[in-house]
Amino acid sequence: MNRPRPEPIQQVKHRRDAALHALVSSVPYIQFMGITFDRRGNELTAQLNFDDKLIGNPVLPALHGGATAAFLEMTAMITLHWTVLWEGIESGAYDLEAMAAGDLPRQPKTIDFSVDYLRSGLPRDAYARARVWRSGRRFASVHVEAWQDNKEKLLAQATGHFLMATEPE
Amino acid sequence: MHEIPKTPQGFLDALPHCRALGMLMVSCGDGKAVIDMPYDENLIGDPKTRVVHGGAVSALMDTCCGMAVFFHPDQPDSTATIDLRIDYMRSATPGQTIRAEAVCHQMTRNVAFVRAVAMDEDRARPVATATGAFTVERRLPEESA
Numbered sequence: 411m412n413r414p415r416p417e418p419i420q421q422v423k424h425r426r427d428a429a430l431h432a433l434v435s436s437v438p439y440i441q442f443m444g445i446t447f448d449r450r451g452n453e454l455t456a457q458l459n460f461d462d463k464l465i466g467n468p469v470l471p472a473l474h475g476g477a478t479a480a481f482l483e484m485t486a487m488i489t490l491h492w493t494v495l496w497e498g499i500e501s502g503a504y505d506l507e508a509m510a511a512g513d514l515p516r517q518p519k520t521i522d523f524s525v526d527y528l529r530s531g532l533p534r535d536a537y538a539r540a541r542v543w544r545s546g547r548r549f550a551s552v553h554v555e556a557w558q559d560n561k562e563k564l565l566a567q568a569t570g571h572f573l574m575a576t577e578p579e
Numbered sequence: 580m581h582e583i584p585k586t587p588q589g590f591l592d593a594l595p596h597c598r599a600l601g602m603l604m605v606s607c608g609d610g611k612a613v614i615d616m617p618y619d620e621n622l623i624g625d626p627k628t629r630v631v632h633g634g635a636v637s638a639l640m641d642t643c644c645g646m647a648v649f650f651h652p653d654q655p656d657s658t659a660t661i662d663l664r665i666d667y668m669r670s671a672t673p674g675q676t677i678r679a680e681a682v683c684h685q686m687t688r689n690v691a692f693v694r695a696v697a698m699d700e701d702r703a704r705p706v707a708t709a710t711g712a713f714t715v716e717r718r719l720p721e722e723s724a
Binding site: 436437438439441442443462463464465466467468473474475476477479480481483484487512514516517519520521522523524525526527530 | 593594595596597598599600620621622623624625626627631632633634635637638639640641642645657659660661662663664665666667670
């Protein structure tokens, strides 16, 4: 019956949100694309906030396939990075103030990324969630799915492999 | 509904996302396309190294492959990406323009097959390669058969 007293909820939320904010806000391309991340516990959902500059085909109009690919790749990479960092965030191993100031653990690097386009993207917001199927010392494999109005009707899915950053000894 | 110009540069300029990424048509025709994407701080994916994000390279590759299909001698009326796989060989050098070169090497009635390579100023060492399959849309399939 010596379970340690759980941390106050505000403290837990603050720590997790501060870490996520540090990861996301430091990347110019995330800001340029208008991607935001929503967190429930350790689960992330990415949102591609619609903007005219994401259009590829102005006649339909439809999202650019490249914008969809970039959204999937960003979601996969941030989710992988977040997953790898999670334990350290929870244990307090990372200095959140230093992270907010830009001192971030090194990102995984994409080795390959394969996008399967299932529908043309409508001119509205899109959502994506990634799942890390394997995360080893050197390599990780991540699957990611994106949808718009109906989660049962995917816009696109992708699988990517990543090279993990090796921290200096 | 607005018309999209049929010239390569006009076509590229009509695509808002390509304009937003600053893409410049170098050459296009005969099932091949070459497009430049100058370095821009908005495209940085890793703030520590200032390397352009892979997603921007994907967008460039997708555009370049699509243009190679659209400006193939068979002249499809439109095209859409079915799948695109990118292999990243190395980080693009910060500050340098990234160039993509795509070849539509096979076109069937419904599907076009494309290969592409992306380079920075060091043309000898590719930054990334891509292979893709694209749809071939024809407005009047009966008449063109």
